[in-house]
Amino acid sequence: MQILQVSAEYFPLLKTGGLADVAGALPQALQPLGCEVRPLLPGFAAMLDGLAEPVEVGRCLTPWSQPLRLLRGWLREPAGASSASAGIQAYVVESAELYLRPGGPYETPDKQPHADNQRRFAALCWVAARLAEGFDPSWRPDLVHGHDWHAGLVPAYLAAAGSRVPCLFTVHNLAYQGLFPRADYEGLGLPAHWFRPEGLEFYGQLSFMKAGLYYADRLSTVSPSYAREIQSPEFGCGLDGLLRHRQTVLSGILNGIDERVWNPLHDPHLPVNYGSDSLELRAGNKAALQAELGLEVRPELPLFTVVSRLTEQKGLPLVLAGCEALVRQGAQLLVLGGGDQALEAAFAAKAAQHPGRVAVRLGYDEALSHRIFGGGDVTLVPSRFEPCGLTQLYGLAYGCLPLVRRVGGLADTVTDADLVTLDEGQASGVVFDRMEQGDFDHAVRRMLALYRRPADWRQLQQTGMRQPLHWGDAAARYQALYRVMLNSTTLAGGR
Known part of the structure; x- marks a missing residue:
């Protein structure tokens, strides 16, 4: 043909x-x-x-x-x-x-x-x-x-x-x-x-x-x-x-x-390459990423990330409103993207308010996006609607666990972590339903609870990395x- x-x-x-x-x-x-x-x-x-x-x-x-x-x-x-x-x-x-x-x-x-x-x-x-x-x-x-x-x-x-x-x-x-x-x-x-x-x-x-x-x-x-x-x-x-x-x-x-481009085993943009059986090597990527963006280099702090166009569609007002609670609970936030000027300014203000805990890089940077997925702990995709979403797929492939809303392609690709899906080895992230601040904040707390359970966290990473994501x-x-x-x-x- x-x-x-x-x-x-x-x-x-x-x-x-x-x-x-x-x-x-x-x-x-x-x-x-x-x-x-x-x-x-x-x-x-x-x-x-x-x-x-x-x-x-x-x-x-x-x-x-x-x-x-x-x-x-x-x-x-x-x-x-x-x-x-x-x-x-x-x-x-x-x-x-x-x-x-x-x-x-x-x-x-x-x-x-x-x-x-x-x-x-x-x-x-x-x-x-x-x-x-x-x-x-x-x-x-x-x-x-x-x-x-x-x-x-x-x-x-x-x-x-x-x-x-x-x-x-x-x-x-x-x-x-x-x-x-x-x-x-x-x-x-x-x-x-x-x-x-x-x-x-x-x-x-x-x-x-x-x-x-x-x-x-x-x-x-x-x-x-x-x-x-x-x-x-x-x-x-x-x-x-x-x-x-x-x-x-x-x-x-x-x-x-595209596995020629998105594969942590061979990605030339990562300081340290790794696979699902060598996840301990991700620690080097996280430390390098924290240092590069001016965040406190502390491995125990879960690093939440956003790699996205900064638009209302992506549900980013939820992230902005939840930023204070996220930092208060001992996490970091890293944002890469550009778009709506009001959102750009609001995220920049959060970074100025929380140095070492919140970092923002405005604009498009392909190489940095790879380093974020290779070193971050969580990728946030709380979209109002999402035709497919590639960000959560990159997160799955790199062990950067997706936190997503149950909509569009996000619903088709991320399996919510609960007692059953964890027991059956199917869980690959955290999923919430309603476009409400309380629902998003609760999903963040669930993700933080998982982070404090290293065995479950590694299981979710491996489940995501081992599922077929190729074309x-x-x-x-x-x-x-x-x-x-x-x-x-x-x-x-x-x-």
């Missing part, structure tokens, strides 16, 4: 969140299963820099007369990956006007959305449809797989072209929908009458996410629980009715982690879904 994968991010070239990790790992995981996956990426500077041996496939104009150049080359692999893992060809849409500018992939330096994001990602989607129809004479996909709202117009462009190439659309986070004013629909090259509730219109706006949900042949999310949750008003972000209508073609496939099962499910799609003659939406 030849699969064209469309995404705005790709690890290790460009990452703002878990989307990049999935987009970077899935092509490699599918390769042994007979799937040749070629990513299609927007021409951000990091993507162009990471494309080796680029050749020009062709030039074209978008429906709004924007000149584009399509490049094909080989993608740079993650640091430490074996030579056997190399060999992913990819396409990059080159347009300095669209993609080469200050700021991040979606925002200006002052954190405002780029004013032309609708055209920047419509161009990516439009090129995907062109590739499906043979724009590269040397390679033509059997199927297109688009990720999140940035790829939402791919199935719409395929439908508008009358393409018979099927499209899978994967939702990583329904809350980010790619919404734009009605006027931005003009010139995108899609039929005018498609701007309606049975199409791309969402309460008077253009919705890239809705386009993907409506026109794709099949839909998937990144965990089974999230696939169920988004069909409810609570989690559906206004799209639950459409998702219930399309529930027969909606699947939930749990993400894995093998997920890749097999994607391959099976691709086969179903290729064997089906039913096309969705306007096709």
Whole structure:
């Protein structure tokens, strides 16, 4: 099978969140299963820099007369990956006007959305449809797989072209929908009458996410629980009715982690490597991490950590409100992340108030995140909603026990520690239910009680580290879904 994968991010070239990790790992995981996956990426500077041996496939104009150049080359692999893992060809849409500018992939330096994001990602989607129809004479996909709202117009462009190439659309986070004013629909090259509730219109706006949900042949999310949750008003972000209508073609496939990148036995970012049978070696990582971040170097203090975008979605107000009690009970808190300026300031204030006990590093630091999972004791993920969550998976793999809310992929991956699950050897973390401060604080106390029971603590670490977290099962499910799609003659939406 030849699969064209469309995404705005790709690890290790460009990452703002878990989307990049999935987009970077899935092509490699599918390769042994007979799937040749070629990513299609927007021409951000990091993507162009990471494309080796680029050749020009062709030039074209978008429906709004924007000149584009399509490049094909080989993608740079993650640091430490074996030579056997190399060999992913990819396409990059080159347009300095669209993609080469200050700021991040979606925002200006002052954190405002780029004013032309609708055209920047419509161009990516439009090129995907062109590739499906043979724009590269040397390679033509059997199927297109688009990720999140940035790829939402791919199935719409395929439908508008009358393409018979099927499209899978994967939702990583329904809350980010790619919404734009009605006027931005003009010139995108899609039929005018498609701007309606049975199409791309969402309460008077253009919705890239809705386009993907409506026109794709099949839909998937990144965990089974999230696939169920988004069909409810609570989690559906206004799209639950459409998702219930399309529930027969909606699947939930749990993400894995890339063991080439996330493996404490071989991780080059750790001062000391270790495995599930040598957990005593983690003490060296913890001491080094405490020293690096200005925390008291005391092994007996449990180190709670946050590695996250700093947003309301992640439940971080619970962590802020619980910080005083956590410190009072003899624990430390380490936060790595960026995002909401009010949350950034609040966490920085906590660090200033509790030197040696609370540390904050604002921004994104891939290497430091590895050291945190390799040296921290607890990873906090008390999310309001969580499509899959990779943080808790990294915590499980590194023996940094997850404390999570029972929602989405968190519910699918962490088994709460109680007398039964401890006795049966199934417990892997602490789970709480309600988005209430009392529930979170009680979960913290439960985690502290476990920390004071070294044998139980080690058992939980080993249970998490030994469970299958790799991409093998997920890749097999994607391959099976691709086969179903290729064997089906039913096309969705306007096709």
